[in-house]
Amino acid sequence: MDATSRPLRVPPEMGIYAEKHELFQLMQNMLEGLLIHKPDEPIRYMISHLKQDNDHVPRVCILGPPAAGKTTIAMWLCKQFNTPRISQETLLEETLELTEEAKTFQEKGQKIPNALWASLIQERLSNMDCIKQGWILEGFPENQDQAWMLHSAGITPRHVVVLYAPDMVLIERNLGKRIDPSTKEVYHTTFDWPSDPLVQQRLVEAEGISEQETSKHLLEYHRNFPRVFQIYQQILKSFNADQPCADVLSQVLTYVQTRCRSAAPFTPRILFCGPPGSGKSLQAALIAQKYSIVNICCGQLLKEAVADKTKLGELIKPYFDSGWPVPDNIVLKLLADRLNRLDCMTDGWVLHGFPRDLDQAQQMERAGIIPNRVFFLNLPSESVMERLAQRMVDPVTGERYHSMYKPAPFPEVQAHLRQNPKDTQDNIRMCLENYYRHGGDLEEFYEDAFYINADQDPYIVFEHIESCIIKPLPYKS
Template identity: 55%
Template sequence: MKSVPSVLLSRLIQERLRAEDCVKRGWVLDGIPATREQALMIHSLGIIPRHVEIYHTTFDWPPESEIQDRLVVPAGISELETAQKLLEHHRNIVRILPLYPKILKVISADQPCVDVFYQALTYVQTNHQSNAPFTPRVLLCGPVGSGKSLQAALLAQKYGLVNVCCGQLLKEAVADKSKYGEVIQPFFEKEMAVPDGVVKKLLCQRLSQLDCVQRGWVLHGFPLDVDQARMLTGRDHTPNRVFFLNVPLDSIIERLTLRRTDPVTGERYHLMYKPPPTMEIQARLLQNPKDSEEQVKLQTDQFYRKCAELEQFYEQAITLNGDQDPYTVFEYLESGIINPLPNKVP
């Protein structure tokens, strides 16, 4: 009998875990992941468990003689078959365990079943400590080149948040040829803006996935104006921390217009901060048309023209100077997440 492909199995599990009973009551997953490939696959679908438990079983013999008498030996558990299964298990498990470093508990099942159950129950009922004081839903706003992507990556790394880049989300939908991707593709081909309604549906779908609900998220690239901001209001999509990264036009031009890409290796350089090592490489570097001074000025102007209304919409937003060392900016962001929101003076 052939095994079910990991891709199909992961999709079926994803569909089941999205059901209302699983979302409200929680779930216990057994039998998958059996391999590192499956573990990575379910991670990519947003299936992130809160607890991971490993058992090693020996036996559980029924005390009633009547039950003992009618027991039969199932197929596939001969000594040779069992040894093969154990060997395969141990080969895979050592590659799966590193994926769950902070939520893993190993329980020896070579003890009474009741003891195994209560050890597992105690662990499941334990609230894991988090670096964040609440489930963060962080929104980073700022002009192109303000460092939103870097700060989002740093926050995601430290606090375990899901990094949601709106632009990347659109590209992935097209690459996956999903139902939204088919709608988005024509706009990409014509280099036109994707309609807000389509972006909202795709974004809300992502923010509703289990990893975003459980771990929190940091969003950048959307909203760009008040109308888009209103679309995020409601359910679990309203951000509880909003930051505006302000960077002057001169600094943005310096950051973006000096970026170059090596068409041979794909390596990215910056003529000031990360210059190419040789003149040969420098001679073949290319500039993305979007990084031209004209385009950078246009995009920056478009953001700041709508920025005032957006800041007014998010009354509790925190404005930061993004024109400084990235790790200094990150410290300010951390402070804004950990500390209570400031009271606005009317």
């Protein structure tokens, strides 16, 4: 980087490296930790933070009324992430300093104070397994006081899952709840009865599941939850628990694997792939217009180089004249030169028309052209043929028409419409075969790509694409 010239030209490799290793997020996490814990030796704290390497471990609270399925979902998530589960039962079974004090309250039939629960949780989460593997906190916090105590102790979840269902459904569920004392698995006499006879024999009835006690707990939950919601509303998501457990788990798992919105600077580098006629040009234009990023069509870039009579354009012209494809090394050189200009580096870019096969994608990566969002626009062959074979061009105005979607407004315009030679059915079939021959390899290469159904209204497609751009990429399980 030349520090003597303005504006400063930051090499694109620097931004790609910082984004790949999430340097901005790393610095933000360390700063948050410093402000929360206020260590006497900040440098040593930051070194310890880096050694722990646990910024991506799950930290999840699962809340909800009695019988909403908190234990079931928590146990499934723990198996998925190999993460400790923290609940009232597990805390009272641990050999912690404050466990005996909490048991004393329980034996006397007294309610364990919020401050004691918060201290127990803080002590448990300071153990090495929770630091390295993360934690699933089940049923905490129950009220606003517990939430503030956890918050003041620096215990901040990344995701808060709230399960809900009608009260009558919850009461019915609770009445049939049974517990396996060996595994702590939860079963139900109607909805989830174990097939193993040995498990059936050792099941015991859960405590406090009568209709009267359940109604009392539900009333207390409904009284306390709105205040808890206010504290965690930015990271909280509710899920309907009145559906099969597998469906609830799938939805919760998807949410827990998503990243929270980062304050890191984000320069869009977007790539559209898909068969001809799938709408790559239109979607690129819409994205570029809304977010003021550079729209780059590889084919158009080649035509401009020839028209401007640049050095590369002189090399490209013979291939255009003969109808042969331009060699990859020339295309890549032209593309790299355009993407390394200041507007692309500062505003971002959206690219379509290249790469078309695995070799071109690998060459792009070696050249440092690495998109951070890749979209495959999927469209059935029948729809491709319908879109392309019936479109015509007015040679006078250059306006495009389509016999089905956008017919010519006047008979005299209709009379002199012409079809592009590339839009013949034979040529479309050949392009489709070429795309599908290499499409699978490209999909494997861009493993974090998004797949969009392009056979619908283009503005619905745009909204889906936009949502994938502005949201962080999910964590890989």
